[in-house]
Amino acid sequence: MSSSIAGVADFERMWRDLAPVGRSASSGGYFRQPWHSAELELRAWFRETATARGLEVEEDPFGNLVAWWGPETLGSGTDRVLTGSHLDSVLDGGAYDGPLGVVSSFAAVDLMRSRGVEPTRRLGIAAFVEEEGSRFGRACLGSRLAVGATSWSEARELADRDGVRLGDVVEGAGDGAASTMLDGVATYVELHVEQGRGLVDLDAPVGVHSGIWPHGRYRYDIAGRADHAGTTRMEDRADPMLTYAMTALAANKQARLSGQRATFGRIDVRPNGTNAVPSHVTAWLDARAESDDALAALVAAVEKQAVDRAGRDGTTVEVTPESVTGEVAFDAALRDSLVARLGGVPVLPTQAGHDAGILQDAGIPTAMLFVRNPSGVSHSPYESAETADCLAGVEALADALTGLVAP
Missing domain, CATH: 3.40.630.10 (Zn peptidases)
Incomplete structure (x- = not known):
């Protein structure tokens, strides 16, 4: 041409x-x-x-x-x-x-x-x-x-x-x-x-x-308890940011191991104060894979690690698929x-x-x-x-x- x-x-x-x-x-x-x-x-x-x-x-x-x-x-x-x-x-x-x-x-x-x-x-x-x-x-x-x-x-x-x-x-x-x-x-x-x-x-x-x-967008709602960043002992916190941080790392690892794609590119933190433990984190996962089965396995693996971590952090995780395309x-x-x-x-x-x-x-x-x-x-x-x-x-x-x- x-x-x-x-x-x-x-x-x-x-x-x-x-x-x-x-x-x-x-x-x-x-x-x-x-x-x-x-x-x-x-x-x-x-x-x-x-x-x-x-x-x-x-x-x-x-x-x-x-x-x-x-x-x-x-x-x-x-x-x-x-x-x-x-x-x-x-x-x-x-x-x-x-x-x-x-x-x-x-x-x-x-x-x-x-x-x-x-x-x-x-x-x-x-x-x-x-x-x-x-x-x-x-x-x-x-x-x-x-x-x-x-x-x-x-x-x-x-x-x-x-x-x-x-x-x-x-x-x-x-x-x-x-x-x-x-x-x-x-x-x-x-x-x-x-x-x-x-x-x-x-x-x-x-x-x-x-x-x-196939690809999808999944909203992670992670709830914890707001608290003082200075006076609250680390072991007394229910910090959703920790749950989110581990989940983002888990998504990266799971995608790398399976040759797929996983990205947390958007996050909303409440109350979003520098000197406060957050009460809530909302984060959006973009996941993509070479087949429908591979996508389902990737998303399930990330969610499982998020829930397991939430159990240790004293937080809760709710995952909502916002759009999924086969x-x-x-x-x-x-x-x-x-x-x-x-x-x-x-x-x-x-x-x-x-x-x-x-x-x-x-x-x-x-x-x-x-x-x-x-x-x-x-x-x-x-x-x-x-x-x-x-x-x-x-x-x-x-x-x-x-x-x-x-x-």
């Missing part, structure tokens, strides 16, 4: 337009949480970019966006093709996770048009909302709502760290109603920056994902056809969750392309991608979509 893209809209210009939106001056990372100012600015950019290309923009009741190429009557109505990704970020995240897929989708349509492609099926560019779960705590929330995997009656009660309910910031679909945005979508192809070093090791700019490891295998026929069309690019699994996994689980044949990340770092300001590799990704996406909408 050549990284020279003639006739396509200026990819670098689109990327420059997005670069300052939501960027922290101190860390260089991005804060693009759903329905806050930066993410709203990106949504406006999406609409303007689509309108400038004559694409029809649709928004469902949950805030998901799709820009459609071609009239509604194009094709059979049940053979639509969807591409895209998301625009939100984790807290202090990288520039590429999500937006690269959206920008590349617009650039791919530009490239297809410059090649004279006349689609026989309607093609949509999606921007799913709250993919990261960084505001309302549920990963891939927009796509889950779009396919009906999560009900609005449940989702509207989700609250952010300030206590704001999702139902207070977005209208939703009403009781019993659902999104119709994905009606007729027969195929979904998502492009994403790689969140690891697989392509670096293989010296390849673009690859295809075979599937997604193993996802992307559509094999679609994957193989993309690999052949792209000249035999590498095929690798991913340990990261994506909207693509939600759509595949909902019965929509799905594939994922990914672009080399030279640092291998993601969910961080150090996430990166070279322009030449991004352009190779655009060309690969355009080739893949052309085979689907103009066979």
Whole structure:
């Protein structure tokens, strides 16, 4: 694949337009949480970019966006093709996770048009909302709502760290109603920056994902007794921070021993005073494994060690799964056809969750392309991608979509 893209809209210009939106001056990372100012600015950019290309923009009741190429009557109505990704970020995240897929989708349509492609099926560019779960705590929330995997009656009660309910910031679909945005979508192809070093090791700019490891988020509520940090003897304490600390170390050890992934990345301490033994610690475990059985074993092992330690510390532990996604295998026929069309690019699994996994689980044949990340770092300001590799990704996406909408 050549990284020279003639006739396509200026990819670098689109990327420059997005670069300052939501960027922290101190860390260089991005804060693009759903329905806050930066993410709203990106949504406006999406609409303007689509309108400038004559694409029809649709928004469902949950805030998901799709820009459609071609009239509604194009094709059979049940053979639509969807591409895209998301625009939100984790807290202090990288520039590429999500937006690269959206920008590349617009650039791919530009490239297809410059090649004279006349689609026989309607093609949509999606921007799913709250993919990261960084505001309302549920990963891939927009796509889950779009396919009906999560009900609005449940989702509207989700609250952010300030206590704001999702139902207070977005209208939703009403009781019993659902999104119709994905009606007729027969195929979904998502492009994403790689969140690891697989392509670096293989010296390849673009690859295809075979599937997604099962993963989940688990809330640990550890209760103890508040006390004075100076006057309370160590042996008289019921300190939930000790239980948490041992649990975090146990998670690391269990994941290392089994070759899986376990991370405590968020913690809330009450009363959060320097000179007080805490009364309560809430911590969130992100666990991922190569199979559903391996994930269940990992989570069970960490919980057992937490409960055992709590018995010694005089504390209690309650574990609540907040979201769990099983193993996802992307559509094999679609994957193989993309690999052949792209000249035999590498095929690798991913340990990261994506909207693509939600759509595949909902019965929509799905594939994922990914672009080399030279640092291998993601969910961080150090996430990166070279322009030449991004352009190779655009060309690969355009080739893949052309085979689907103009066979």
